[in-house]
């Protein structure tokens with residue numbers, strides 16, 4: 757473009773920079789590669805996890821590995837929560853959740869994970885995310901996994917929180933957590949699958 761003719765100015769009234777959508781460049785540098793922050797607790801901190809419905813958090817260590825202990829639980833509801841929205845939840849993206857858990861009672865009880873999804877209107881819906889039945893808790897850690905695709909409700913939400921509870925027959929005083937992750941698996945159009953069945957303990 758040459759210089760404007762004498763007597764004319766050029767004004768740029770609006771300029772918009774459009775970045776490629778996040779699903780196009782999942783890589784280890786991408787914050788959307790793992791929707792969970794501080795899921796292994798090796799930092800020695802529990803931020804940004806929050807205790808929910810009572811109890812308190814401790815960072816414990818065994819054999820050089822740190823993990824989170826939720827102590828002082830007195831009902832089925834106390835658990836942890838973390839917001840996973842972060843601008844990453846685009847509809848139909850496929851993610852894989854996994855978590856190690858250890859419950860202090862042989863009585864068992866089911867472990868329940870939910871998503872608390874806040875819509876733009878401000879209403880909060882609690883959606884079942886994963887349930888694992890009574891097979892855990894007798895001999896140490898159990899790993900739970902689930903592959904899921906992002907729903908429209910999640911993609912348009914203003915906030916999505918992952919929530920845990922230990923319920924239905926167990927009021928375990930302490931529950932330990934470690935290696936909590938929600939890892940990117942596939943983008944839209946990359947051999948999209950329906951949800952896998954939940955994989956519980958022993959599965």
Ligand SMILES: [Ca+2]
Nearest residue numbers: 796822823934
């Ligand atoms: Ca750890």
